[in-house]
Amino acid sequence: MENELSERSVSIDILINFDEKKKLDYSLADELETRERAQVREYVQNILRKRSYLDFLIGEFSSVAVEEMKPGLKNILRLAVYDLLFMDSTPDYAAINEAVEVAKRKLGSKTGDLVNAIMRNLQRDRDNLPKPAFKDRNKLVATTFSHPEWMVARWRKRFGEREAFKLMQANNSRPHYYVRVNTLRTKPKNFELRMEKMDIPFQPSDWLPYYYKIDSVQPFISKGLLEKGICLVQDIAAGFAPTILDPQPGEKVFDLCAAPGTKSIMMADLMQAEGEITSVDISPERLQKLAESALNYQAENIKIRGGDVREVSIGLADAVLLDAPCTGTGVLSKRADLRWQRDEEGLQNAVELQEELLEEAANMVKRGGRLVYSTCSLEPEENMEQITKFLDKYDNFELEILEDYLPEEVLAEDKLSYQTYPHTHGCDGHFGVLLKRVK
Numbered sequence: 001m002e003n004e005l006s007e008r009s010v011s012i013d014i015l016i017n018f019d020e021k022k023k024l025d026y027s028l029a030d031e032l033e034t035r036e037r038a039q040v041r042e043y044v045q046n047i048l049r050k051r052s053y054l055d056f057l058i059g060e061f062s063s064v065a066v067e068e069m070k071p072g073l074k075n076i077l078r079l080a081v082y083d084l085l086f087m088d089s090t091p092d093y094a095a096i097n098e099a100v101e102v103a104k105r106k107l108g109s110k111t112g113d114l115v116n117a118i119m120r121n122l123q124r125d126r127d128n129l130p131k132p133a134f135k136d137r138n139k140l141v142a143t144t145f146s147h148p149e150w151m152v153a154r155w156r157k158r159f160g161e162r163e164a165f166k167l168m169q170a171n172n173s174r175p176h177y178y179v180r181v182n183t184l185r186t187k188p189k190n191f192e193l194r195m196e197k198m199d200i201p202f203q204p205s206d207w208l209p210y211y212y213k214i215d216s217v218q219p220f221i222s223k224g225l226l227e228k229g230i231c232l233v234q235d236i237a238a239g240f241a242p243t244i245l246d247p248q249p250g251e252k253v254f255d256l257c258a259a260p261g262t263k264s265i266m267m268a269d270l271m272q273a274e275g276e277i278t279s280v281d282i283s284p285e286r287l288q289k290l291a292e293s294a295l296n297y298q299a300e301n302i303k304i305r306g307g308d309v310r311e312v313s314i315g316l317a318d319a320v321l322l323d324a325p326c327t328g329t330g331v332l333s334k335r336a337d338l339r340w341q342r343d344e345e346g347l348q349n350a351v352e353l354q355e356e357l358l359e360e361a362a363n364m365v366k367r368g369g370r371l372v373y374s375t376c377s378l379e380p381e382e383n384m385e386q387i388t389k390f391l392d393k394y395d396n397f398e399l400e401i402l403e404d405y406l407p408e409e410v411l412a413e414d415k416l417s418y419q420t421y422p423h424t425h426g427c428d429g430h431f432g433v434l435l436k437r438v439k
C-alpha cells in the first residue's frame with residue numbers, strides 16, 4: 001500500500017487545493033525528497049495542461065457528471081486517467097489500484113468502488129477513446145486543447161485557427177529552459193567547463209550572451225549551481241527587458257515590480273554591481289526571495305523597497321524597468337495553472353493596473369533617462385495598445401529602435417517593440433518597449 005505522502009497523493013492534494021482556493025501551493029510537497037518534489041510538479045503541471053480533456057474523458061465513463069463531483073474525487077480521477085493514458089512508466093494496474101487506494105483512504109470505500117468502475121471502463125476502451133464532438137467550435141477546441149473558452153475564442157479570432165492550435169500545442173508541451181551565467185560569480189568559460197565536467201548538456205544561445213539552452217533544470221538544482229549563485233534559471237525572453245534598458249555601471253536604476261528578482265539580478269550583473277538598483281515590489285514574500293537571491297548572486301548594489309509602486313516615493317532614476325503584473329498568457333507552458341486562474345475580467349483589471357503603474361514609472365525617469373515597459377503576456381491590450389495609449393497622453397516620451405539590442409526575429413516590423421511567441425520562437429512569450437524621456 002502506498003505511503004501517505006506519495007508523489008501521487010501529494011499531487012492530488014495540491015490539485016484539490018488549487019480547485020478550492022485558486023492558488024497553486026507546492027509547499028504541500030515540502031516534506032518529500034527533491035526528486036519526488038520534481039515529480040509532483042510534473043504531475044501537477046501536466047494534469048493542468050490536459051485538464052479539460054481529462055474531464056471530458058472522465059465524464060464519458062462516469063455515471064456522475066464531472067461538474068457535480070467534489071474536487072477530491074475529480075482530482076483523484078484526473079491523475080488516474082493521466083497516469084493510465086500518458087505515463088508509459090506506470091503499469092495500468094498500478095494507475096488504477098493506486099487511485100482506488102487513495103480514493104478509499106481520502107473519501108471512503110464507496111468512492112473507491114466508483115473510481116474503480118470508472119477506471120476499468122476507461123481501460124477497456126483505451127484503444128478506442130471517444131473524441132470531443134461539441135457543435136460549439138470554441139468549446140470543442142477548448143476541450144481538445146485544454147484552454148479556457150474565452151482564451152480560445154480570442155486567439156482563434158486574432159491568430160486564425162491553425163496558428164491558435166500551434167500556440168496551444170506549444171503551451172501544452174514541455175517548456176524550454178535557459179540558464180544565464182552570473183558573471184559576478186564566475187567566467188562564462190569556466191561555467192561551460194564546469195557543465196562539461198558534470199556531463200550537463202547545454203547549448204549557448206546566439207540571441208544574447210551568457211544564456212544557455214538546457215534540457216532540464218534538475219541537474220542545476222542537484223549539483224548546487226543555483227544555490228552557489230553561479231547561474232540563474234531565466235527564460236531568454238525574460239532577459240530582453242534588462243538588455244534593452246542597458247543599465248550601465250554607476251547608474252541609478254529602479255526595478256519596479258521586481259520580485260522574485262531575476263531581472264534585478266541580471267541588471268546587477270550588467271552593471272558589474274556598480275551603481276544602485278532600487279527594487280520595489282508589493283509582495284513581502286516575493287521580496288524575501290529577491291533578498292536571498294541578491295545575497296546568493298553577490299548582487300551587492302540591490303536595495304530592496306517594499307510597497308506599492310503607486311505610493312512609494314523614491315525620487316528619479318537614469319533608467320526604470322517596469323515589468324508589469326499581467327495575465328501571463330506568454331508563459332502558459334511553464335505555468336499551466338495560469339490559464340485556469342485568468343478570465344476576461346482579470347485581463348481588464350490587469351490593463352487598468354498596468355496603465356496606472358506605467359504613469360507612475362514614467363514620473364520616476366530623469367529627463368534624458370530610459371524607461372522599459374515589459375510583460376509576459378501575448379495580449380495586445382496589455383502590450384502595444386497600452387503603450388499607444390500612454391504616448392497619446394504624454395508627449396515627453398518617445399519609443400526607441402531596438403535593433404542594436406535584440407535579434408531581428410523577435411522584433412516588430414517597425415523595430416520599436418519585441419514580442420516572442422512560444423510556438424514560433426521556442427521560448428516564453430514576452431513583450432517590451434524602450435521609451436526615452438525627451439523633455
Ligand SMILES: C[S@@+](CC[C@H](N)C(=O)[O-])C[C@H]1O[C@@H](n2cnc3c(N)ncnc32)[C@H](O)[C@@H]1O
Binds near residue numbers: 257260264286
Ligand atoms: C511579472 S512579476 C515581476 C517579475 C520580476 N520582475 C522578475 O523578473 O523576477 C510582477 C510583480 O508585480 C508585483 N506587483 C503587483 N502590483 C504591484 C504594485 N501595485 N506595486 C508594486 N508591485 C506590484 C507583484 O508582486 C509581482 O511580484
